Amino acid sequence: MPKTVIGVMGPGDGATETDQQCAYELGCAIAQQGWILLTGGRNQGVMAAANQGAKAANGLTVGILPTADNRQISPAVDIAIRTDMGNGRNNINVLSSDIVIACGMGMGTASEIALALKNGKPVIVINCSPGATEFFQSLSPQQVYNADSPTEAIDILKSLG
Amino acid sequence: MPKTVIGVMGPGDGATETDQQCAYELGCAIAQQGWILLTGGRNQGVMAAANQGAKAANGLTVGILPTADNRQISPAVDIAIRTDMGNGRNNINVLSSDIVIACGMGMGTASEIALALKNGKPVIVINCSPGATEFFQSLSPQQVYNADSPTEAIDILKSLG
Amino acid sequence: MPKTVIGVMGPGDGATETDQQCAYELGCAIAQQGWILLTGGRNQGVMAAANQGAKAANGLTVGILPTADNRQISPAVDIAIRTDMGNGRNNINVLSSDIVIACGMGMGTASEIALALKNGKPVIVINCSPGATEFFQSLSPQQVYNADSPTEAIDILKSLG
Amino acid sequence: MPKTVIGVMGPGDGATETDQQCAYELGCAIAQQGWILLTGGRNQGVMAAANQGAKAANGLTVGILPTADNRQISPAVDIAIRTDMGNGRNNINVLSSDIVIACGMGMGTASEIALALKNGKPVIVINCSPGATEFFQSLSPQQVYNADSPTEAIDILKSLG
Numbered sequence: 001m002p003k004t005v006i007g008v009m010g011p012g013d014g015a016t017e018t019d020q021q022c023a024y025e026l027g028c029a030i031a032q033q034g035w036i037l038l039t040g041g042r043n044q045g046v047m048a049a050a051n052q053g054a055k056a057a058n059g060l061t062v063g064i065l066p067t068a069d070n071r072q073i074s075p076a077v078d079i080a081i082r083t084d085m086g087n088g089r090n091n092i093n094v095l096s097s098d099i100v101i102a103c104g105m106g107m108g109t110a111s112e113i114a115l116a117l118k119n120g121k122p123v124i125v126i127n128c129s130p131g132a133t134e135f136f137q138s139l140s141p142q143q144v145y146n147a148d149s150p151t152e153a154i155d156i157l158k159s160l161g
Numbered sequence: 162m163p164k165t166v167i168g169v170m171g172p173g174d175g176a177t178e179t180d181q182q183c184a185y186e187l188g189c190a191i192a193q194q195g196w197i198l199l200t201g202g203r204n205q206g207v208m209a210a211a212n213q214g215a216k217a218a219n220g221l222t223v224g225i226l227p228t229a230d231n232r233q234i235s236p237a238v239d240i241a242i243r244t245d246m247g248n249g250r251n252n253i254n255v256l257s258s259d260i261v262i263a264c265g266m267g268m269g270t271a272s273e274i275a276l277a278l279k280n281g282k283p284v285i286v287i288n289c290s291p292g293a294t295e296f297f298q299s300l301s302p303q304q305v306y307n308a309d310s311p312t313e314a315i316d317i318l319k320s321l322g
Numbered sequence: 323m324p325k326t327v328i329g330v331m332g333p334g335d336g337a338t339e340t341d342q343q344c345a346y347e348l349g350c351a352i353a354q355q356g357w358i359l360l361t362g363g364r365n366q367g368v369m370a371a372a373n374q375g376a377k378a379a380n381g382l383t384v385g386i387l388p389t390a391d392n393r394q395i396s397p398a399v400d401i402a403i404r405t406d407m408g409n410g411r412n413n414i415n416v417l418s419s420d421i422v423i424a425c426g427m428g429m430g431t432a433s434e435i436a437l438a439l440k441n442g443k444p445v446i447v448i449n450c451s452p453g454a455t456e457f458f459q460s461l462s463p464q465q466v467y468n469a470d471s472p473t474e475a476i477d478i479l480k481s482l483g
Numbered sequence: 484m485p486k487t488v489i490g491v492m493g494p495g496d497g498a499t500e501t502d503q504q505c506a507y508e509l510g511c512a513i514a515q516q517g518w519i520l521l522t523g524g525r526n527q528g529v530m531a532a533a534n535q536g537a538k539a540a541n542g543l544t545v546g547i548l549p550t551a552d553n554r555q556i557s558p559a560v561d562i563a564i565r566t567d568m569g570n571g572r573n574n575i576n577v578l579s580s581d582i583v584i585a586c587g588m589g590m591g592t593a594s595e596i597a598l599a600l601k602n603g604k605p606v607i608v609i610n611c612s613p614g615a616t617e618f619f620q621s622l623s624p625q626q627v628y629n630a631d632s633p634t635e636a637i638d639i640l641k642s643l644g
Contacts, residue, residue: 002546002553002563036562062562063485068408068578068602070485079519079545080485081564082578086390086406087279088252092575095551095565107300111275118248118268119551135296139268163385163392163402197401223401224324229417229441229569231324240358240384241324242403243417247551247567253414256390256404280390409601410574429622433597440570440590457618461590 005062006030006157007038007097009113010046011106019046019104022127024053025150026101031059033154038097040089041065041081043074046103051076064093091115099124099160101153105132117143122160124153166223167191167318168199168258170274171207171288172267180207180265183288185214186311187262192220194315199258201250202226202242204235207264212237225254252276260285260321262314266293278304283321285314327384328352328479329360329419331435332368332449333428341368341426344449346375347472348423353381355476360419362411363387363403365396368425373398386415413437421446421482423475427454439465444482446475488545489513489640490521490580492596493529493610494589502529502587505610507536508633509584514542516637521580523572524548524564526557529586534559547576574598582607582643584636588615600626605643607636 008026010019027050030037037054039047041063051061055076063077068084083089087108094100094116101124102113110132116123117140125133126147137144145160147153169187171180188211191198198215200208202224212222216237224238229245244250248269255261255277262285263274271293277284278301286294287308298305306321308314330348332341349372352359359376361369363385373383377398385399390406405411409430416422416438423446424435432454438445439462447455448469459466467482469475491509493502510533513520520537522530524546534544538559546560551567566572570591577583577599584607585596593615599606600623608616609630620627628643630636 001558002556003561005562062564064564073485075484078486079488079562080579081545081547081575083575084408084410084578085575086252087276088249088406090276091247091249091251092564092566092568095567096563105300107275107279110297110300111272111279114268114272114275115248115251118272129299131292131296131299135292136271138290138292139266139271162397163395164400166401223403225403234324236323239325240327240401241418242384242386242414244414245417245569245571246414249567253403253405253407256406257402408574409598410571412574412598413569413571427622429597429601432619432622433594433601436590436594436597437570437573440594451621453614453618453621457614458593460612460614461588461593 003036005036005038005097007093007100008046008050008103009040009093009100009109010103011109012042012044012047014106015045015104019127020049022150023049023103026050026103026153027053027059028057029150029154030054031057036060036062038062038064038093040093041074041077042072048074048076064089064096087111094121095119097121099157101126103127105129114139124156126150126153164197166197166199166258168254168261169207169211169264170201170254170261170270171264172270173203173205173208175267176206176265180288181210183311184210184264187211187264187314188214188220189218190311190315191215192218197221197223199223199225199254201254202235202238203233209235209237225250225257248272255282256280258282260318262287264288266290285317287311287314325358327358327360327419329415329422330368330372330425331362331415331422331431332425333431334364334366334369336428337367337426341449342371344472345371345425348372348425348475349375349381350379351472351476352376353379358382358384360384360386360415362415363396363399364394370396370398386411386418409433416443417441419443421479423448425449427451436461446478448472448475486519488519488521488580490576490583491529491533491586492523492576492583492592493586494592495525495527495530497589498528498587502610503532505633506532506586509533509586509636510536510542511540512633512637513537514540519543519545521545521547521576523576524557524560525555531557531559547572547579570594577604578602580604582640584609586610588612597622607639609633609636
């Protein structure tokens with residue numbers, strides 16, 4: 001049986017300190033639950049921080065890379081899925097996650113939330129503006145959960161499990 | 162030299178009457194300018210209406226289908242690009258458009274706007290809520306143009322050309 | 323109704339003079355039949371020659387590019403489909419062709435023939451070694467047609483139409 | 484640092500008993516080396532057998548599925564990458580493998596060998612006809628290795644590591 005995979009999506013070079021701290025804690029907590037962490041795999045922002053958090057807690061990490069090689073990979077990625085699809089890999093990110101957490105906001109993150117909703121996945125948003133959260137809730141109210149902290153996000157994950 | 166391609170994105174079965182009327186007029190106007198219309202190719206909502214409009218004005222239409230065959234195709238699509246990629250084709254929709262018009266809103270449309278912005282494309286939004294428009298403008302103010310009518314959208318297209 | 327699209331696949335920088343001459347004639351003949359030519363879109367080898375042939379006969383040409391932009395595009399491509407998928411776009415090349423012609427051989431071409439067969443498309447091979455032709459015929463005898471000249475390839479196309 | 488991933492490709496419902504026995508042994512041996520097994524993930528033929536072999540040896544298995552869900556998944560897949568890309572996922576299969584082993588032959592397998600070569604990956608063929616092996620060696624002699632047994636394939640893998 002395939003293992004439970006939690007996707008953590010968020011900005012790369014546009015990530016704030018808070019986004020990264022939050023992503024690190026999410027990565028830790030996901031690993032502690034025995035779940036696999038999936039990210040976009042690059043060594044930047046939320047992706048890098050979540051992978052570091054998961055490895056600090058001895059978790060297993062999957063990175064869905066936009067590239068054909070490992071050039072931009074976070075060193076905390078265990079399993080590199082090289083797509084050579086650029087932003088087209090965002091649909092694979094969300095399809096391969098059982099639940100998606102969006103931590104912070106950016107253009108790529110917004111595409112991942114929208115694709116997750118379109119593909120029927122639950123999405124937990126954390127560290128997003130009220131306007132962003134309201135917008136995505138307006139697209140599909142029952143799929144979007146707002147979390148005020150990593151702890152609350154993990155509680156929501158458990159309740160969805 | 163490749164021809165100018167204008168993408169019209171919008172909801173399928175969730176499209177309103179206004180969305181469809183607007184898409185039809187956009188399709189007409191795009192064809193009248195000698196531009197090629199690109200859509201997601203399915204026989205529903207904004208995609209179907211835009212293609213009908215373009216054909217009514219003797220335009221050329223390209224449909225980027227989510228499927229491996231023509232099962233769901235709008236009969237007003239001239240050139241069928243069959244991707245077999247589901248929603249993953251949304252990235253191709255926007256990359257293959259020189260400018261993207263989002264007419265109405267839905268989960269797929271939101272993903273296309275976000276992917277268009279991420280890929281550096283100008284996006285004209287029409288018939289979207291103020292909250293949606295503000296959200297996307299917050300992601301990249303200089304790439305998002307709001308149009309109040311198909312005529313205004315075409316004026317913006319010309320100014321961007 | 324979507325127009326008939328014929329895909330011409332073949333080597334890029336590894337194309338021989340014969341491959342290119344053959345591709346040029348195929349492009350011409352496809353355009354003269356009123357069919358659309360589809361290639362991998364790059365300005366090299368078989369892709370470039372087929373597009374030139376089609377434009378010399380006033381045809382319409384579609385290029386499915388591996389890139390996110392037009393950097394490598396043949397100037398004889400009318401409609402650029404930008405996939406940003408590298409060799410992953412080869413599956414779209416064959417899915418979007420009603421019939422595939424392989425003109426010459428290389429690693430990319432071999433992948434396109436195999437993907438075309440897997441997706442149920444007829445494949446006409448021209449200017450390929452007997453060993454290559456036999457190999458692909460062994461995979462699916464009834465889908466692979468050998469042509470000794472562009473004229474014979476067009477005759478086979480007509481018979482399959 | 485990403486772990487070493489070995490891809491085992493081969494026919495699904497067209498797999499012979501020998502193909503499956505060979506794939507099972509390869510899966511075992513790959514796991515025993517501490518490498519990760521990557522397959523196309525479906526519960527058929529070479530994919531299913533390789534995954535069973537790897538799990539029998541307590542290995543970790545990644546399945547790159549053609550679907551958006553787990554409908555066709557081998558129960559011996561640990562990590563499901565859901566692409567919704569049909570045969571388009573074959574390029575991801577080979578890009579994400581450090582070395583590709585082709586065990587048996589079919590249309591999909593042929594596409595994977597060709598894509599692996601195109602993407603610069605070493606390919607070990609086992610249980611393929613002399614004609615098939617010669618064809619792929621003619622495309623790129625230095626990338627294609629012939630193995631007469633799973634043991635020999637593993638020896639080649641070690642020498643390439």
